[in-house]
Amino acid sequence: MSDLMRFSVIYVFVSFSLTAVSCQDQVTCYIREDVLLPCMSTGADLAVFWRDKNDDNILTIKQSKPDYSSQHEKFKGRVESFPDQYKKGNFSILLKKVQQSDSGSYYCRVPKMKFEQRVQVTVTGERAATSPAPGSSAHITGVTLNSLHLTLISVILFNCCST
Numbered sequence: 001m002s003d004l005m006r007f008s009v010i011y012v013f014v015s016f017s018l019t020a021v022s023c024q025d026q027v028t029c030y031i032r033e034d035v036l037l038p039c040m041s042t043g044a045d046l047a048v049f050w051r052d053k054n055d056d057n058i059l060t061i062k063q064s065k066p067d068y069s070s071q072h073e074k075f076k077g078r079v080e081s082f083p084d085q086y087k088k089g090n091f092s093i094l095l096k097k098v099q100q101s102d103s104g105s106y107y108c109r110v111p112k113m114k115f116e117q118r119v120q121v122t123v124t125g126e127r128a129a130t131s132p133a134p135g136s137s138a139h140i141t142g143v144t145l146n147s148l149h150l151t152l153i154s155v156i157l158f159n160c161c162s163t
Helices: 003-019 083-088 147-162
Strands: 024-030 032-035 050-052 056-063 063-065 080-083 093-095 104-110 115-123
Touching: 024 032, 032 115, 056 080, 056 093
Parallel strands: 024 115
Antiparallel strands: 032 093, 050 056, 050 104, 056 063, 080 093, 104 115
8 A cells, every 4th residue: 555545544534533523613704694504423313403602502403303493592593404414414504694792602512423513603793895796695604624634635635746
């Protein structure tokens, strides 16, 4: 087995090991934007609990169905999930029309998998006025790869291209 292949196997193993326990993403957005809060886990038909910094219920997912019955009042009508993605282990949510008070830490907990993913949201104020393109939708802020993944990918590419 080549060194590159060994390194690639180690990278995949480390990546999955890190995401199987806990990780945190940083998201910056503007007031009134929609923000995607990621939560990817292995397995389907899991109980998943989304909570905010005050442990207020944002969304509970049980038996592949979103349950809004115990949702905190401040999130009512502002949270969207993607039930068609649950079977793939994607329990991400879209928090709509963020407010300054939405800044803070959020977490997605999957107790059966002993998994927790945290997202730090920073709401920075209002976006400067621009003329939207005809037919464009509202801005949605997402999450990018963290620095560890970018570093490891850079090393793989460097090793691949330098041989």
